[in-house]
Amino acid sequence: MSSKPLIDSAAVRDLATLLDETGLTEIEYETENVRIRVGRAAAPQMAYAPAPMHAAAPAPAAGAAAAPAAVEDVAKHPGAVTSPMVGVLYTSSEPGAPAFVTEGATVSQGQTLFLIEAMKTFNPVRAPKGGTVSRILVDNAQAVEFGEPLCVIE
Structure with missing residues (x-):
């Protein structure tokens, strides 16, 4: 038995x-x-798929040397908003939605400027102070590094 x-x-x-x-x-x-x-097998996860972006035209060779210096100058600007983390930056909450901010827009302290996706989590980048957005230095669906300047608030 x-x-x-x-x-x-x-x-x-x-x-x-x-x-x-x-x-x-x-x-x-x-x-x-x-x-x-x-x-059981895990169900497939749906992820945010940004709208396809057109590649920017390459910068002229003479401007290539000036670009890193310009980024360093912006990073030292008192109104520079820098990335708090590594990830993919989004300018709106979903594809086709209007951007959170545009150049020339007036923002208040704490207002959402961008979203950064890191580890499948969307983290808001908020305005550290109120003012006018004078420059936006990033594009939608762009990979960003910690400390990279994203925009300037005057």
């Missing part, structure tokens, strides 16, 4: 139902005599 334990199909069904109800991908139940593990 075999001493192989019988499968408790009712317990397996209950655990599978619990997976569906909770949205989990795996669940395990264990007692002294029995251990049951039920799992």
